[in-house]
Amino acid sequence: MAYHLPNCSSLQVISFPVVQLHLNRTAMRASQKDFENAMNQVKLLKKDPGNEVKLKLYSLYKQATEGPCNMPKPGVFDLINKAKWDAWNALGSLPKETARQNYVDLVSSLSSSLESSSQVEPGTDRKSTGYETLMVTSEDGITKIMLNRPTKKNALNVEMYHEIMHALKAASKDDSAITVLTGNGDYYSSGNDLTNFTDIPPGGVEEKAKNGAILLREFVGCFIDFPKPLIAVVNGPAVGISVTLLGLFDAVYASDRATFHTPFSHLGQSPEGCSSYTFPKIMSPAKATEMLVFGKKLTAGEACAQGLVTEVFPDSTFQKEVWTRLKAFAKLPPNAMRISKEIIRNREKEKLHAVNAEECSVLQGRWLSDECMNAVVNFLSRKSKL
Numbered sequence: 001m002a003y004h005l006p007n008c009s010s011l012q013v014i015s016f017p018v019v020q021l022h023l024n025r026t027a028m029r030a031s032q033k034d035f036e037n038a039m040n041q042v043k044l045l046k047k048d049p050g051n052e053v054k055l056k057l058y059s060l061y062k063q064a065t066e067g068p069c070n071m072p073k074p075g076v077f078d079l080i081n082k083a084k085w086d087a088w089n090a091l092g093s094l095p096k097e098t099a100r101q102n103y104v105d106l107v108s109s110l111s112s113s114l115e116s117s118s119q120v121e122p123g124t125d126r127k128s129t130g131y132e133t134l135m136v137t138s139e140d141g142i143t144k145i146m147l148n149r150p151t152k153k154n155a156l157n158v159e160m161y162h163e164i165m166h167a168l169k170a171a172s173k174d175d176s177a178i179t180v181l182t183g184n185g186d187y188y189s190s191g192n193d194l195t196n197f198t199d200i201p202p203g204g205v206e207e208k209a210k211n212g213a214i215l216l217r218e219f220v221g222c223f224i225d226f227p228k229p230l231i232a233v234v235n236g237p238a239v240g241i242s243v244t245l246l247g248l249f250d251a252v253y254a255s256d257r258a259t260f261h262t263p264f265s266h267l268g269q270s271p272e273g274c275s276s277y278t279f280p281k282i283m284s285p286a287k288a289t290e291m292l293v294f295g296k297k298l299t300a301g302e303a304c305a306q307g308l309v310t311e312v313f314p315d316s317t318f319q320k321e322v323w324t325r326l327k328a329f330a331k332l333p334p335n336a337m338r339i340s341k342e343i344i345r346n347r348e349k350e351k352l353h354a355v356n357a358e359e360c361s362v363l364q365g366r367w368l369s370d371e372c373m374n375a376v377v378n379f380l381s382r383k384s385k386l
């Protein structure tokens with residue numbers, strides 16, 4: 001079983017060392033040299049090719065060196081090894097020589113598409129902010145917290161949860177008047193990073209679920225307690241926890257490209273972010289049920305009609321219009337805004353913390369269910385998407 005290392009990208013779960021481990025093998029054949037070169041090239045790739053490609057590389061490697069998969073199928077909770085087994089087994093009786101050739105071809109196509117890429121991945125200036133998964137800036141009275149994993153649709157990995165909490169705590173104390181959360185790239189956020197489920201600690205899945213519930217409770221608590229006006233600038237589709245949290249924001253501005261999707265039942269999970277309380281209040285119990293229980297995806301216009309979104313802007317003018325407005329808001333007297341927020345929100349705080357605790361406890365149980373495990377395995381093995 002592969003485990004995450006602290007601060008490592010989730011992609012390392014299915015890691016290059018799986019391939020490297022076998023470099024010492026020396027069976028020489030006609031195309032063995034190409035094969036070995038290709039294995040070395042894999043180590044030199046500068047950009048991570050993604051789990052799907054790494055699974056393909058793994059399966060071709062195994063087929064080329066060991067032939068058809070004859071290992072017993074790993075258990076459903078052994079997510080990583082099951083994904084690897086599925087990929088290898090899917091190659092059936094592909095001859096070793098063909099697998100070797102396919103491996104060489106795949107590495108060669110990767111080398112040209114990834115190595116030569118001159119595109120600078122967003123987030124490379126992260127040293128300037130000290131964050132790995134966020135870009136945080138403060139100007140014109142506005143602290144902007146930008147989710148910065150665009151290639152992962154800004155999915156929230158464990159590091160990002162911690163960094164957002166850190167950034168919110170810092171923003172609550174800095175001299176900005178308002179705080180904004182937004183996303184880099186085409187998505188606002190695709191919600192919880194499903195690979196978070198694969199990092200199983202020595203205490204097993206129960207400990208994993210318990211730790212997840214503790215993290216989630218603390219994370220949502222930071223939004224409940226945030227003292228300044230908190231505004232979401234929803235630049236694109238939003239999924240899962242990035243949607244539910246919107247009920248705790250003071251204003252939500254959305255591009256007309258944004259969608260709002262909480263497919264909890266599809267994932268064998270249950271609502272969080274206090275949405276089991278805020279959504280029925282914002283949009284009526286029946287509309288909240290359509291979203292939170294049946295996973296109905298709302299357009300930005302629909303979310304605005306339901307009261308979840310404050311205002312929708314055409315995508316072409318979204319950034320300009322929203323930031324002009326926010327800069328004007330940020331010029332208002334900060335203490336007055338803070339006190340007014342307090343009087344609007346404070347009588348609900350205790351209730352929200354209680355709801356948060358209950359939701360986290362229910363989710364802890366859900367994460368251990370077959371329904372949830374199967375949904376995660378299906379996503380990771382590329383059998384399903386929303």
Ligand SMILES: CCCC/C=C/CC(=O)SCCNC(=O)CCNC(=O)[C@H](O)C(C)(C)COP(=O)(O)OP(=O)(O)OC[C@H]1O[C@@H](n2cnc3c(N)ncnc32)[C@H](O)[C@@H]1OP(=O)(O)O
Pocket residue numbers: 049050051052151152153155156190191192193194195196212213215216239240241242263264267269272379384385386
């Ligand atoms: C500890 C606290 C827990 C709190 C719990 C919260 C509950 C939730 O938030 S539930 C919502 C969970 N989110 C999802 O189920 C979304 C899963 N993602 C998708 O269905 C699709 O990726 C998409 C519809 C969002 C986008 O599809 P599209 O075809 O446009 O792009 P992709 O090729 O799928 O994505 C690009 C890249 O990003 C990776 N990725 C996207 N979303 C996630 C995610 N949520 N978790 C992990 N990885 C994600 C995707 O795998 C691709 O990666 P590779 O390039 O490496 O293949």
